[in-house]
Amino acid sequence: MTALAHVPTSAGEPAAAPRRSRSRLLPYLLLLPGAAWLLIFFALPLLQLAAASLYDPGGSLSTGYAMTWAFDNYPAALQAYWPHFVRSFAYSAIALVLALLMGYPLAYAIAQKAGRWKNLLLVAVVAPQFTSFLVRTLAWKTILSDNGALVGLLRDVHLLGPDGRLLATPFAVVLGLTYNFLPFLVLPLYASLERLDSRLLEAASDLYASPLRAFQKVTLPLSMPGLIAGTLLFFIPATGDYINAELLGTPNEYMIGNVIDSAFLVRLDYPQGAALSFLLMAAILAIVFGYLRKAGTEEVL
Amino acid sequence: MRTMGHETPAGDLRLANLTKRFGVFTAVDDLSLTVPQGSFFALLGASGCGKTTTLRMIAGLEEPTSGQVLLGDRDIAGLRPYKRPVNTVFQSYALFPHLDIHENVAFGLRRRGIRKVTDQVERMLALVQLEGYGRRKPAQLSGGQQQRVALARALINHPQVLLLDEPLGALDLKLRRQMQIELKRIQTEVGITFVHVTHDQEEAMTMADTVAVMNAGRIEQLGAPADLYEYPATAFVANFLGQSNLLAGEAAGRTGDDLPVTAHGARFSVPADRARVDHGPVFLGVRPEKLHLAADPGEVPAGHQHVGGVVTDASYVGVSTQYLVRTAWGSELSVFAANSGVGGRLAVGTPVTAHWDPRHAFVLPREPGEDDQTAPLLDEPPVGVPS
Amino acid sequence: MRRWIADRWVMGVALLVLGYLSLPIVVVAGLSFNRPSSRLSYDFNEFTLDNWTQPCATSDMCDAVVRSMEIGLIATVVSTLLGTLMAFALVRHGFRGRAGINGLIFLPMATPELVMGTSLLALFVAAGVPQGFWTIVIAHVMFCVSFVVVTVKARLSGMDRRLEEAAMDLYASEWQTFRRITLPLVLPGIMAAALLAFSLSFDDFIITNFNAGTTVTFPMYVWGAAQRGIPPQVNVIGTAMFAIALLLVGASTLRGRRARRAALVAPVAAVGTPKSAS
Numbered sequence: 030m031t032a033l034a035h036v037p038t039s040a041g042e043p044a045a046a047p048r049r050s051r052s053r054l055l056p057y058l059l060l061l062p063g064a065a066w067l068l069i070f071f072a073l074p075l076l077q078l079a080a081a082s083l084y085d086p087g088g089s090l091s092t093g094y095a096m097t098w099a100f101d102n103y104p105a106a107l108q109a110y111w112p113h114f115v116r117s118f119a120y121s122a123i124a125l126v127l128a129l130l131m132g133y134p135l136a137y138a139i140a141q142k143a144g145r146w147k148n149l150l151l152v153a154v155v156a157p158q159f160t161s162f163l164v165r166t167l168a169w170k171t172i173l174s175d176n177g178a179l180v181g182l183l184r185d186v187h188l189l190g191p192d193g194r195l196l197a198t199p200f201a202v203v204l205g206l207t208y209n210f211l212p213f214l215v216l217p218l219y220a221s222l223e224r225l226d227s228r229l230l231e232a233a234s235d236l237y238a239s240p241l242r243a244f245q246k247v248t249l250p251l252s253m254p255g256l257i258a259g260t261l262l263f264f265i266p267a268t269g270d271y272i273n274a275e276l277l278g279t280p281n282e283y284m285i286g287n288v289i290d291s292a293f294l295v296r297l298d299y300p301q302g303a304a305l306s307f308l309l310m311a312a313i314l315a316i317v318f319g320y321l322r323k324a325g326t327e328e329v330l
Numbered sequence: 331m332r333t334m335g336h337e338t339p340a341g342d343l344r345l346a347n348l349t350k351r352f353g354v355f356t357a358v359d360d361l362s363l364t365v366p367q368g369s370f371f372a373l374l375g376a377s378g379c380g381k382t383t384t385l386r387m388i389a390g391l392e393e394p395t396s397g398q399v400l401l402g403d404r405d406i407a408g409l410r411p412y413k414r415p416v417n418t419v420f421q422s423y424a425l426f427p428h429l430d431i432h433e434n435v436a437f438g439l440r441r442r443g444i445r446k447v448t449d450q451v452e453r454m455l456a457l458v459q460l461e462g463y464g465r466r467k468p469a470q471l472s473g474g475q476q477q478r479v480a481l482a483r484a485l486i487n488h489p490q491v492l493l494l495d496e497p498l499g500a501l502d503l504k505l506r507r508q509m510q511i512e513l514k515r516i517q518t519e520v521g522i523t524f525v526h527v528t529h530d531q532e533e534a535m536t537m538a539d540t541v542a543v544m545n546a547g548r549i550e551q552l553g554a555p556a557d558l559y560e561y562p563a564t565a566f567v568a569n570f571l572g573q574s575n576l577l578a579g580e581a582a583g584r585t586g587d588d589l590p591v592t593a594h595g596a597r598f599s600v601p602a603d604r605a606r607v608d609h610g611p612v613f614l615g616v617r618p619e620k621l622h623l624a625a626d627p628g629e630v631p632a633g634h635q636h637v638g639g640v641v642t643d644a645s646y647v648g649v650s651t652q653y654l655v656r657t658a659w660g661s662e663l664s665v666f667a668a669n670s671g672v673g674g675r676l677a678v679g680t681p682v683t684a685h686w687d688p689r690h691a692f693v694l695p696r697e698p699g700e701d702d703q704t705a706p707l708l709d710e711p712p713v714g715v716p717s
Numbered sequence: 718m719r720r721w722i723a724d725r726w727v728m729g730v731a732l733l734v735l736g737y738l739s740l741p742i743v744v745v746a747g748l749s750f751n752r753p754s755s756r757l758s759y760d761f762n763e764f765t766l767d768n769w770t771q772p773c774a775t776s777d778m779c780d781a782v783v784r785s786m787e788i789g790l791i792a793t794v795v796s797t798l799l800g801t802l803m804a805f806a807l808v809r810h811g812f813r814g815r816a817g818i819n820g821l822i823f824l825p826m827a828t829p830e831l832v833m834g835t836s837l838l839a840l841f842v843a844a845g846v847p848q849g850f851w852t853i854v855i856a857h858v859m860f861c862v863s864f865v866v867v868t869v870k871a872r873l874s875g876m877d878r879r880l881e882e883a884a885m886d887l888y889a890s891e892w893q894t895f896r897r898i899t900l901p902l903v904l905p906g907i908m909a910a911a912l913l914a915f916s917l918s919f920d921d922f923i924i925t926n927f928n929a930g931t932t933v934t935f936p937m938y939v940w941g942a943a944q945r946g947i948p949p950q951v952n953v954i955g956t957a958m959f960a961i962a963l964l965l966v967g968a969s970t971l972r973g974r975r976a977r978r979a980a981l982v983a984p985v986a987a988v989g990t991p992k993s994a995s
Contacts, residue, residue, distance in 0.1 A: 390885075421879075426898060428902060441888040441893060
């Protein structure tokens, strides 16, 4: 008690005022470096990309580009490369369906059925992610190789013709996409399924729900946040991907990413590359927001 | 509201016109009270009544919108929490999960630059009967043990005032009763002012010297537990602290030492010193255990007042039997009859006369239009209401 | 019997999917012991330990690995610092423009890497900034910050505010409270965020590819080698990364309880959850 008797007595209002103003300023100081970084190196570049997409398509990197508000770049780019757009969305949509069919049981099993093996299974999902994804994608080249065991087996059972291949086909690209982004679907889904109280399923079955109905009416709605997050985390990078098409496919399987990559790094056609980038982003954003709106309303129902 | 009127020695805790608003919501409304040094003071109320906000303002965790928090003559309302000679036992304890019990208890001493803490910590752990637990982590302790660590962690600093925010809320009933006695023992031993916030009226009455019943940011009544119970000041207190049968009636001034009250067509009389008002709409109140039942109107003792009715429910709860008696006008009175072996039990459907000694009745102000209140208030409010 | 199947088919499917997810790692590990028949061959030929005894036989590759580590470390330190500060502001303070800040943090995670890579390229070219080591660092910090914010935020908002109030009540000043209570309790989240940032940076190819100039990181080396022929040592690096990850993640997860497991999943789980981010 004696130590406390010396607490200053006059530190009422005058001391409190500066404290308050300092704490009002503090959040802005904390936010400033990070927000500035994101503004300068994320938002500003997007503006620059928008500008570049309207440059005179006749310019070049060496002669310089003139800003001519060339909105024609967009229809021109779309006209030239619409099959690649279609392919990008088709491949990633098929991959998404496959990933859902594989990822939901996996996430559910880890969250609800694994018991004491839960951590082990989780590590089995996460740890491979630390190996470079390029190296892992190249491994599929070995697995799907014409001389490999898998192709041999499929040829023997006549699922593939004697000259049939897996590598350098749309199948290989979709398989690669599914593989590469599956963990991004599984982990958020796992996180929301783990929070699912298994007694709810017992209650559902007590109230005359078949396992299928219980899944449909209890599990699925409650895992919706994870499902939405996982779907987006899968779909966005898969649509913009060009690694799998490049490594596991041929130019016949090239997606829009391959075109953008070559526009910027090979053909050095910045206006076209920028226009294609923006079209890709616009398409993805449209799908994402449309999906979020729909998923959102369904969640309410 | 009356405050406890006496001189304020150095250590009294005084709240003067304390107000806290969150936006348009007034959590604490112009609250004034005095807690004498060394007393055990309970703030009793339902969730959301402002009792925790009051406590947090004393601790310095909430800044008052206006008003003063005085310790002796010193206004501490503007001081940071760590500058106040006040410590808190938090609801759910808030033990630091990454520190062991010894370091948890030593935390306050170390922050004040005291190096040699071991002896003090050991003594404090002994006081709360946790010798030998120093090296454990909070998660390895049971709820009751954690509660005692939280108490030791606060008490070791010898605060002038110890604040307890629902300290027993997380414990099961048996442990709670045990800890109530324990807390009271420790408070007597260390002689520190305890301000205890709770929604459990039994807890408040068991431990506190003075109880303040709070409702909607204001103090409804303040006093010794027995005074509050025997002669509540408002209908809220009458129902929050225990149970009451409140009959809606009208009073029209006293007659000598008595106050006649007309209710439901019958005339009753209450001693004038048991009436909070003597004009207009009133409640005539009688506690259920002060009501007695007679199967034959002839058994009603002289001087007792009475109403007739029919037994509609009889619940045997061991020490007593709780009856519901429906009156002619439809209200159901609660009656507790001690199972003392005197008198038989009454079956449902039996016509009875409920009678009471007028000295056990009380008269409270009533809002015009309010009807009888004979059901108890819930002391556990609905979930989700902020406290 | 039907009941037995009904109870177990989910687990069966899950194990098959896990096999699918693990197959490439097995192949990578196998190929790390392979002496390929030719530079462009991806098939297993002959067992050898040479790749492990001489991992730097192709010195370009080891240079690239070292460069990726340097970039990864710098990007991790900077992005963890910036992201942690932002997370504190978001969880602990009120300020104007919260929706804008949330959007600024959420958008980089929802934007295809390709778009971020090309737009940064467009900016650097327009501003005449020569591309190389530091432009890669800048890009990596940019896309790591959001993930750090989300990870630290999850940990911070799960923390009981009462602990800090209790510390203040027990005579700890603001700084002492932060140093003794807040920081130790948030540290696991910050470490998880740093680990995530490092692995994102180390493994990034798309954004790096647009902003590297002539600088070669490990993923860029692999990409280039895929056209010319992959040295088998690449698989040694791949296997070693997996082993280190197993040690780091596995050790802490298997030993720990729920909290650590949550720290493992939180970043990825929290990232896409639109509610938590917006």
